[in-house]
Amino acid sequence: MQQPRLEDLDWNEMYRRARQEKSWKSKGAADWDRKAASFAERTERSIYTEKFLALLQPEEDWSVLDVGCGPGTLALPLARRVERVTALDFSARMLEILQERAGRAGIDNITACHAGWGDDWQARGIGRHDVAIASRSLAVPDLRAALEQLCRHATHRVAVTDRVRHGPFDPDAFAAVGRPLRPGPDYIYTVNLLYRMGFLPSVAYIVLEEEMVYRSLEDAVESYRWMFRDLDPAEEKRLQKYVRSITTSADNGSLLLRRRHVPTWAFISWRP
Numbered sequence: 001m002q003q004p005r006l007e008d009l010d011w012n013e014m015y016r017r018a019r020q021e022k023s024w025k026s027k028g029a030a031d032w033d034r035k036a037a038s039f040a041e042r043t044e045r046s047i048y049t050e051k052f053l054a055l056l057q058p059e060e061d062w063s064v065l066d067v068g069c070g071p072g073t074l075a076l077p078l079a080r081r082v083e084r085v086t087a088l089d090f091s092a093r094m095l096e097i098l099q100e101r102a103g104r105a106g107i108d109n110i111t112a113c114h115a116g117w118g119d120d121w122q123a124r125g126i127g128r129h130d131v132a133i134a135s136r137s138l139a140v141p142d143l144r145a146a147l148e149q150l151c152r153h154a155t156h157r158v159a160v161t162d163r164v165r166h167g168p169f170d171p172d173a174f175a176a177v178g179r180p181l182r183p184g185p186d187y188i189y190t191v192n193l194l195y196r197m198g199f200l201p202s203v204a205y206i207v208l209e210e211e212m213v214y215r216s217l218e219d220a221v222e223s224y225r226w227m228f229r230d231l232d233p234a235e236e237k238r239l240q241k242y243v244r245s246i247t248t249s250a251d252n253g254s255l256l257l258r259r260r261h262v263p264t265w266a267f268i269s270w271r272p
């Protein structure tokens with residue numbers, strides 16, 4: 001059989017097809033609204049933010065566009081370190097949480113923008129920034145269009161994080177519950193597509209915590225429920241049993257959870 005040539009591969013089309021095979025359903029704005037509070041709480045104490053900022057190396061005169069900003073995971077700490085931040089998200093609830101948090105912290109250099117990847121950003125008054133970022137928010141049907149949109153809105157640098165293999169999903173939990181895990185396309189499509197678009201992306205990896213601390217078994221199980229839609233009672237039992245099997249008690253009464261597959265993100269950056 002004749003091998004395909006690298007230059008003939010259409011990475012955007014391959015990405016589109018791989019997305020159709022994924023086992024999880026893409027979330028709309030209403031889904032993210034519902035998840036906003038728990039997502040904000042779950043990510044608040046993660047080392048992800050610190051590692052992302054260490055790789056980005058923000059400079060104090062930058063303007064930054066944060067696409068899919070969520071509850072301000074990066075927009076808030078960035079606002080303290082750069083001149084101004086535009087925080088864009090299609091979930092109104094995420095933006096509300098971001099604004100509440102900014103208000104409490106006395107941060108006044110963030111402009112929140114309620115818009116999606118598919119919207120006309122220029123019509124919303126979003127111009128070019130020094131740097132555009134999209135952190136864990138590249139779950140789009142047309143990857144090339146999203147990357148081009150980021151490039152059009154940044155003069156100095158673009159940085160995105162994308163899943164490595166299963167990303168935040170835990171393959172062992174899926175096996176225990178008895179559901180297949182097809183995580184869909186990961187960062188390797190993005191890197192190859194960028195190369196084909198003429199950029200020279202650099203890649204670093206953000207490896208998250210090997211061990212997580214929870215107040216109770218229920219808290220630990222709750223941190224897993226977002227991975228599954230509509231667990232039936234038997235699946236819920238199997239999930240609880242799995243989570244119990246990977247936790248141990250600490251001296252102070254809290255629970256330590258250690259998973260075999262540690263979530264890893266690819267930090268991809270390039271000059272637009």
Ligand SMILES: C[S@@+](CC[C@H](N)C(=O)[O-])C[C@H]1O[C@@H](n2cnc3c(N)ncnc32)[C@H](O)[C@@H]1O
Nearest residue numbers: 032068069070073089090091116117135136137
């Ligand atoms: C996993 S969260 C990431 C939030 C934040 N950037 C972080 O790293 O913690 C994904 C975010 O992207 C937003 N999002 C998803 N699809 C979007 C779209 N089509 N347009 C705008 N925002 C979107 C969601 O509302 C959510 O806030």
